[in-house]
Amino acid sequence: MPPQNPSADHADDQLSILDGLILRPFPDEEGRPEANGQWGGPGFHLAVLRESQDFWEDRSTEIVDAAEGELAADLAALAVVLTGRWGAPEAIDLRPYLGLDDPGYPGNEAPEPLSYLCNVAVDMQVWRVPSAGRWLGLTIGQGDRELPFELLAAVGESSRVSEVSREDRRLRGAPGC
Numbered sequence: 293m294p295p296q297n298p299s300a301d302h303a304d305d306q307l308s309i310l311d312g313l314i315l316r317p318f319p320d321e322e323g324r325p326e327a328n329g330q331w332g333g334p335g336f337h338l339a340v341l342r343e344s345q346d347f348w349e350d351r352s353t354e355i356v357d358a359a360e361g362e363l364a365a366d367l368a369a370l371a372v373v374l375t376g377r378w379g380a381p382e383a384i385d386l387r388p389y390l391g392l393d394d395p396g397y398p399g400n401e402a403p404e405p406l407s408y409l410c411n412v413a414v415d416m417q418v419w420r421v422p423s424a425g426r427w428l429g430l431t432i433g434q435g436d437r438e439l440p441f442e443l444l445a446a447v448g449e450s451s452r453v454s455e456v457s458r459e460d461r462r463l464r465g466a467p468g469c
Contacts, residue, residue, distance in 0.1 A: 303369050310370070313337045313447040314424050322404065334376045337447040342366055344441040351437065363432050363443045367417075370430060374419050381417035384429070386410040389450075405446040409433065413444065426448050448449040 313330070322333030326377035328341035344359035349391060375381065379439055389410035412433030419428050429446040 303366070303373070306366065306370055306445075307373060309339055309341060310374075310445055310447075312429060313445060314421055314428060315398055315428055319382075323468075333404055335403075336451045337445075338405050338408060339445045340442045341370075341445050342443040346440045348437060348438050359447065360432065360441050363441050366443050367430055367432060371417060374430075378419040378421060381419050381430075383415055384418050385415050386413055386431075387415075405429075405448060409444065409446060411435070412442070416446070420450060 309330075309445075317339060318335050318337065319332050320334060323331050325331040325340075326417075331338055334465060342363060344363060346361075347356060371381065372460055373407055386406065389406045390400060409429070409431060412435050413431040416429040416431035418452075421428055427448055427450055429448075431444050431446075434440050434441045
């Protein structure tokens, strides 16, 4: 079955999308996903760079592993280029942003795009883009076991990723908090 959203199948196309997201102004209001698989809101952009088949008909291990492996290869190829541009990425654990550790804590809801990402992915690789004052994150997500895997890109304000990085280190008990 073809992807439900248009996908950039080649690294050059995916890099072009990433470069566009980094340069594009953030919207004043949160929007819904557009036909091109991109959406955003104040301080963030999200985009589906590539999507696998869905798994309604066949969820066999071979099919699922192959689909996820293709997206992982795309992510790895993009990571090589992005690391050449901006240095090694920082790994961010998205699980704490689900708010499951303390659901009654006021203000426990993660800001976008983390709120969306933590519901579909476990972690993401993040590069700081100093020239733009932004960060760029890549991850592979899946909304539910029957849905396609998605290679997702997120762009946000640098101040937000600094907060995420500090919180991630605090939750892991790492130094530098």
